[in-house]
Amino acid sequence: LGVPTQSAARAVAIMKASSTAHIGETNTPALGGSKFRKMETAQGDCSALVAEAASYFDRVISAVS
Numbered sequence: 391l392g393v394p395t396q397s398a399a400r401a402v403a404i405m406k407a408s409s410t411a412h413i414g415e416t417n418t419p420a421l422g423g424s425k426f427r428k429m430e431t432a433q434g435d436c437s438a439l440v441a442e443a444a445s446y447f448d449r450v451i452s453a454v455s
Contacts, residue, residue, distance in 0.1 A: 398454045406447035414440040 410416075413436055419426045 395454055399451050402447055402450050402454065406444060406451075409447070410440050410444050413443055 415436070
């Protein structure tokens with residue numbers, strides 16, 4: 391599609407960071423700034439889900455690179 395692989399990999403890495411922060415509830419107003427959004431979620435330990443989602447992003451990054 392004409393997008394340099396380094397740029398595509400960086401975009402996926404940014405999506406990975408954002409997604410894992412939302413899943414793991416580690417996003418804060420200080421980190422999000424004016425774009426911070428608090429979403430209602432069920433309480434509990436989501437570390438396994440965060441790890442699984444992160445592994446999928448890592449697979450995409452390795453496939454693109």
